[in-house]
Amino acid sequence: MKIESRGFSKDTKASRKDSSQASSRVRPLFESILKRQEAELEPVSDLDKLESELAELDELSKELLLRRSLGSLDAYKKKLGAIMSLLSQQTHQNLPLIGGEHSGAYKHLQLTRRVDESLVELQKNVMDGEKGNLMLAASIDNIKGLLLDFLR
Numbered sequence: 001m002k003i004e005s006r007g008f009s010k011d012t013k014a015s016r017k018d019s020s021q022a023s024s025r026v027r028p029l030f031e032s033i034l035k036r037q038e039a040e041l042e043p044v045s046d047l048d049k050l051e052s053e054l055a056e057l058d059e060l061s062k063e064l065l066l067r068r069s070l071g072s073l074d075a076y077k078k079k080l081g082a083i084m085s086l087l088s089q090q091t092h093q094n095l096p097l098i099g100g101e102h103s104g105a106y107k108h109l110q111l112t113r114r115v116d117e118s119l120v121e122l123q124k125n126v127m128d129g130e131k132g133n134l135m136l137a138a139s140i141d142n143i144k145g146l147l148l149d150f151l152r
Helices: 013-040 046-067 070-091 103-128 133-150
Strands: none
Touching: 046 070, 046 133, 070 103, 070 133, 103 133
């Protein structure tokens, strides 16, 4: 007794050969795409990125001390904002806390508020023009210290 399959086409050697040729043409394409994506997605640790951002902030602070111009202040503020957003992404977790400890979030809120106050003071020092570089350097060091407090 012979059983026939319904609705299925019989597989021949020619059709198998065609499908293997098609897969051999498609496989290198997918491999090249995947290799390109892996190269683009090379991981950079957040600590390395933070170190490079802090180094750029140091360079901008030196420029601000030397030039004391609004342009250098604006560049410093933009870099500081980028670092603050990077730090807040690292430190804040959007997890529901039920009866949990809120002191970590409160600490970061207070540090952010103090950085903002120091930045306003720095802007006043640059705009004032009468205060010396000592006050300007103190404001910059204060902001740098507050940023390092985020990492504790």
